[in-house]
Structure formats: C-alpha cells, structure tokens
Amino acid sequence: MTELSAWLAATSASEWAASNLWVVPLFQSIHILGVAVVLTSMLMLDLRLLGVTGGRYTIAWLAAQFLPWMWWWMLIMLTTGVVMILSDPVRALTNPLFQLKMLLLAVVLTITLVSSKVLRAFAGTWDETPNPPFRARLVGLVSLVMWVAIVVAGRFIAYV
Amino acid sequence: MGSSFFEWLESSRLGTLIAEDPWLFPAIESVHVIALSLVVGSILMVDLRLLSVALRQRDVVELSNDVLPWTWMAFALALISGSALFVSSATSYAQNPAMQLKFVLLALAGINMVIFNLVTRRSIESWRSAPKPPRAAVAAGALSLTFWIGVIFAGRWVGFV
Numbered sequence: 001m002t003e004l005s006a007w008l009a010a011t012s013a014s015e016w017a018a019s020n021l022w023v024v025p026l027f028q029s030i031h032i033l034g035v036a037v038v039l040t041s042m043l044m045l046d047l048r049l050l051g052v053t054g055g056r057y058t059i060a061w062l063a064a065q066f067l068p069w070m071w072w073w074m075l076i077m078l079t080t081g082v083v084m085i086l087s088d089p090v091r092a093l094t095n096p097l098f099q100l101k102m103l104l105l106a107v108v109l110t111i112t113l114v115s116s117k118v119l120r121a122f123a124g125t126w127d128e129t130p131n132p133p134f135r136a137r138l139v140g141l142v143s144l145v146m147w148v149a150i151v152v153a154g155r156f157i158a159y160v
Numbered sequence: 161m162g163s164s165f166f167e168w169l170e171s172s173r174l175g176t177l178i179a180e181d182p183w184l185f186p187a188i189e190s191v192h193v194i195a196l197s198l199v200v201g202s203i204l205m206v207d208l209r210l211l212s213v214a215l216r217q218r219d220v221v222e223l224s225n226d227v228l229p230w231t232w233m234a235f236a237l238a239l240i241s242g243s244a245l246f247v248s249s250a251t252s253y254a255q256n257p258a259m260q261l262k263f264v265l266l267a268l269a270g271i272n273m274v275i276f277n278l279v280t281r282r283s284i285e286s287w288r289s290a291p292k293p294p295r296a297a298v299a300a301g302a303l304s305l306t307f308w309i310g311v312i313f314a315g316r317w318v319g320f321v
Contacts, residue, residue: 025320032193033200033309033312035193039198040197040205151194159182
C-alpha cells in the first residue's frame, strides 16, 4: 500500500490535485452531493425493507426506482474519491478509516447486489406486503447501518 | 450583530466543549453530514419530479406527503448539529464568506419553498398527476435544486476559506 501511494504521489495527476487549491473542495462537494443522493436512495429502500414506511409501493418497485441512482452515482463517487486520494495518496490510502470505509463499501455493495437478485426472484410475492419477512428486514437494517457507518468513517478520515 | 454576541456564543460551555474535544466536533459534523444529505436528497426527489427528470409516474402531492416529513426531521437535525458546530467558532464562522453565502442560499431556498406552497400549489389538483408540471412549478424545482446544491458547496467551502 505504501509503495502504491508513493507511486501515485509522484504522478502529475497527484501534483495537479494537490497544488490547485480549488480541486479538493470542488470534488469533495460533488462527493457530498453524491452522499445525499446515495444515502437518501438507500434510506428509502431500506425503510421499506424494514416495514417502517408504508406498503403503498412494492419493494421491487422502490428498488427499481432507487437502485439505479445508487449504482450510477457510485461511478461519480469513485471518480471524486480518486481525485481526493490523488491530492494526498500516502495519507489517504494508509489511513485506517479510509480502509474501513472501503471494506464496508465492498460489503454493502455485495449485499445489495445479492439482495437485488433475490428480490427479482421473489417479486410479486412477499414484496407487496407492508410487513416484509425477517430476512428482508435484516437486510434493510444491516444496509442502513452500514451506509451510515460509511459516511461517518468518511468524515473521520480527515481527523485520524 | 455585534461581535460580542458571537464571542459570547464561542465562550459558552457548549462552544468551548466542542472546540476543545478532539472527537466531539467530527462526531457532530458526521451527524450534520447525514442530516444535510437527507434534507437535500429528499428535496431533490421532489425537485426532479417537478422537472420531469425522475419519478414521473408518481403523483406530486403523494410524493411530497411521503417525503416531506423526512425532510423536516432531517432539517431539524441539521439545524441542531449545525448550530452546535457554529457555536464552537462563532466569531470566525460569522465572518466567513462561505458561511454567509450558505445562509443566504438557505434563505433563498426557504423563500422559494414558501412561494411554491402559497402560490404555485394552489392549482396542484389540475397537474399533480401530469408528467410535466406547469412552468412555475418547473421553475420552483430548478431554483430549489440550484439553491440546495449551492448550500452543499458553500458549506464545504467553509472549511477552506
């Protein structure tokens, strides 16, 4: 990791990101906008999975509404994230909270991917009930907690 | 407002506690980020509907009724956490141009919402299910989007100015 970060730090992209003072705040702002989109989208879906919000819409319908936003915005988050890392690769990549955040992200995205497939198989059955089964509620809870943890870990990177 | 008011805030027990504790500020800041994300994210849903960009099949009134309670709860949380953060360095934040811009944009967003609710919404029964709302509603959505994205950017810039 230290070798990779040292190599990145020597690139001209890294120099660009570090020396142009408007780069980091701009890309961080876009990243925060992304947090707004992703967190709200996932909250809407997870609250439905938990049975907290009403059953007016089926889980499958809400997933179809909100998951594309999350997946598309992940690309933007990746791009803005890379630029932020480039501005100080050594500090970013070796930071334990950054590593925790990436781990949590990998796990929650995997859970989301797997759950989407399961949901597609069950669409039209239990996903219409306002009281989803235990496994669905568990996924909703774990997902929600993880997304919040990702945001908190992300904020703490600057302080550790 | 005189600088003595901000000095008073800053020297309060809350202000000094947050300023001096290394973990309290980032913890409150995290709450603020989550809260503001939910405020902007939820408002974005309504704005994108008004702009016919997303959620076109959803009835505007139903969507608002579903979403707005969350917006208000998140806003309350953002306000409380934001006030706590502000108090910790009140004099410096009060003079920070990015912070001042953020408050202006918040006020503009609020005014836009009031106008939309008092004026544009009056005709809502006729267009609530329409995929393309009338121009005044589209304008409200576009302005709202602009102001709230501006709030995010100005808020982030506070730490850099």
